[in-house]
Amino acid sequence: MSPPRLSTPEEYRKLVDSVDTFLLDCDGVIYHGPVVVPGVKKVLEMLRKENKRLIFVTNNASKSRRQYKATFDKLGIPVSENEIFGSAYASAVFLRKVLNFAEDKKVYVIGQDGLEQELESVGIKHVGGTDPEDRVFMDPFDFASIQPDPSVGAVLCGFDGWLNYKKLCKAYTYLNSDPNCHFLLTNQDKTFPTNGTTFPGSGSMSYPLVFALSGRREPTIIGKPNKHMMDAIIAEHQFDPKRALMVGDNLLTDIEFGINSGIRTLLVMGGVSLPEQVFGDNPSHVVPTYVMESLGDLAVLAE
Ligand SMILES: O=C(O)[C@H](O)[C@H](O)COP(=O)(O)O
């Protein structure tokens, strides 16, 4: 049975009145790349006026909480750092609190400065990442320079616009030579929406490493739809799941995350997932509670 497709102010008002805590995905819900979704700013202002709790939950590990706050400030959307949960932050919390990562070990990072900043914020040493030595193209036969390193206690893969073969070879070597070296992905999104289309996401970036190690090493995934992201959220924010709503653009991350967390879900269009994946002849096994065209459509309640 297809979920209700909300489209009238009465339906919107009924939904908003039934929710105290909005967990809001970012890419594809709040903004598409650098552009805020039309109406969303007004909606967030309205929800704040109605004393709703807003928690921003993004799988995008390219930025730290601090960098996301700066991004939201630039977009004219007031948020506080502790309302933002990115998979970079959740990964750092997982390494520190769940794995109790050893002080004398370091993390090999496939990722950018935001991910490094979150590791530093919990006192975890890291290598790779933005190190210029690894942001290079490797001489095809320079394999002797790639050696195991017992001081690397984990490989953490996130969104990396400087991904290259040398980084993959180093990460592969650490994981292939030491079964105790943790294998973590910030998230496994296939694509992400921007500029009216989609591009390969973090899951597509780490896939070569996952494929090369398949059958021998399987990664732990931190971001949506996995529980580790919710663990990081509820460590800071208590809320009633019955009065919460997860709003997302991706059935396989956001909506499944809400379902796994026992929370109602709202799928909005225009991001990763398509209407036919919900209403078509061969719909996804992941079914949202509600569907709307855009979160911005709630702005009609603010008039
Ligand atoms: O590729 C990625 O890292 C993700 O697809 C992307 O950034 C998703 O971000 P979200 O929709 O969870 O804000």
Ligand SMILES: [Mg+2]
């Ligand atoms: Mg999204």
